[in-house]
Amino acid sequence: MSFPPVNELPRPPLQRLHLDWLERAGVEVAVLRLDLIDPLISGNKWFKLVEHLNAAGEAGAEGVITLGGAWSNHLHAVAAAGKRFGFPTVGLLRGHPQDTATVADLQAFGMRLHWLGYGGYRARHAPGFWLPWREHYPHLYPVPEGGGGVLGARGCGQLLALAAGQLSALGWSDHDGWWLACGTGTTLAGLVLAEAGRHPLYGVLAVPEDHGVMQQVEGILAQGGQPNVGFELFDGSRGGFAKVDPALQAFIDRTEHAAGVPLEPLYTAKALLMLKQQVEAGRFARGSRLIFVHTGGLQGRRGFPAISQG
Ligand SMILES: *Cc1c(COP(=O)(O)O)cnc(C)c1O
Numbered sequence: 001m002s003f004p005p006v007n008e009l010p011r012p013p014l015q016r017l018h019l020d021w022l023e024r025a026g027v028e029v030a031v032l033r034l035d036l037i038d039p040l041i042s043g044n045k046w047f048k049l050v051e052h053l054n055a056a057g058e059a060g061a062e063g064v065i066t067l068g069g070a071w072s073n074h075l076h077a078v079a080a081a082g083k084r085f086g087f088p089t090v091g092l093l094r095g096h097p098q099d100t101a102t103v104a105d106l107q108a109f110g111m112r113l114h115w116l117g118y119g120g121y122r123a124r125h126a127p128g129f130w131l132p133w134r135e136h137y138p139h140l141y142p143v144p145e146g147g148g149g150v151l152g153a154r155g156c157g158q159l160l161a162l163a164a165g166q167l168s169a170l171g172w173s174d175h176d177g178w179w180l181a182c183g184t185g186t187t188l189a190g191l192v193l194a195e196a197g198r199h200p201l202y203g204v205l206a207v208p209e210d211h212g213v214m215q216q217v218e219g220i221l222a223q224g225g226q227p228n229v230g231f232e233l234f235d236g237s238r239g240g241f242a243k244v245d246p247a248l249q250a251f252i253d254r255t256e257h258a259a260g261v262p263l264e265p266l267y268t269a270k271a272l273l274m275l276k277q278q279v280e281a282g283r284f285a286r287g288s289r290l291i292f293v294h295t296g297g298l299q300g301r302r303g304f305p306a307i308s309q310g
Contacts, residue, residue, distance in 0.1 A: 021279060026288075028287075035262065048187065062088060076105060080109055145184075255272065268297065
């Protein structure tokens with residue numbers, strides 16, 4: 001079986017976001033709805049994957065092998081892409097066998113799973129980690145965790161044109177920057193590269209500051225031949241990755257009710273709540289216009305029963 005080239009990029013709609021705290025501050029926000037691009041291959045993970053899949057095809061691979069956790073949006077997107085386009089996928093999972101809704105989907109999509117334990121997963125950056133897996137699956141192309149790296153960033157750079165083409169339909173001639181959640185920072189780095197200084201990027205960290213996001217962004221920008229400027233990072237992790245507090249939960253329910261935009265608690269809700277705090281602190285002048293990238297990930301909401309499942 002040959003690997004399919006991925007040429008068709010999905011087209012996320014850009015929609016105005018109407019919320020009382022934005023209106024009070026006179027700040028306009030449009031949401032680039034990556035959560036709506038596909039029922040299964042959701043969010044920024046689709047854009048992060050595209051160039052990796054093309055590279056796999058060029059390398060003559062038959063499928064891909066990659067890694068993630070038991071609620072991973074990345075594994076979910078890879079497995080769904082494999083099912084859709086007809087290539088085999090293997091997932092290396094963090095921890096011990098668990099029956100999450102995500103894992104059930106991975107299996108239904110036909111992904112072959114190997115559970116590495118926690119220590120085994122921590123060794124994923126060690127030299128030689130991939131060797132036995134490459135020997136075991138010589139026809140599969142390894143995709144880094146989360147679809148990261150320079151290839152992942154390049155795919156995300158496509159978002160710039162997809163949003164720019166929709167600005168005039170909103171009556172916007174220009175905008176004042178991008179606001180989005182960061183896990184590894186790959187999506188942000190791809191947009192910084194594509195912008196080349198034209199509009200600033202504001203990234204909200206979903207992981208605590210010591211997780212090396214700045215270094216990863218720097219690394220991608222250096223490989224892309226660009227200086228380490230044009231973006232700003234905020235710590236929005238609220239006590240840690242996957243930590244959900246009642247104020248965050250209430251914010252998710254309120255936003256969905258008021259604006260009809262569903263958020264998940266790990267990334268998009270923390271990013272939008274940080275925007276609210278910055279807007280209320282007067283960070284953006286009246287008349288400012290921002291693009292908020294809804295990075296998707298709603299499948300992971302199933303792990304948080306306290307949030308209305310819509
Ligand atoms: C993976 C993910 C992110 C983080 O993307 P990075 O490119 O790693 O920064 C943000 N939001 C959602 C919903 C995600 O699934």
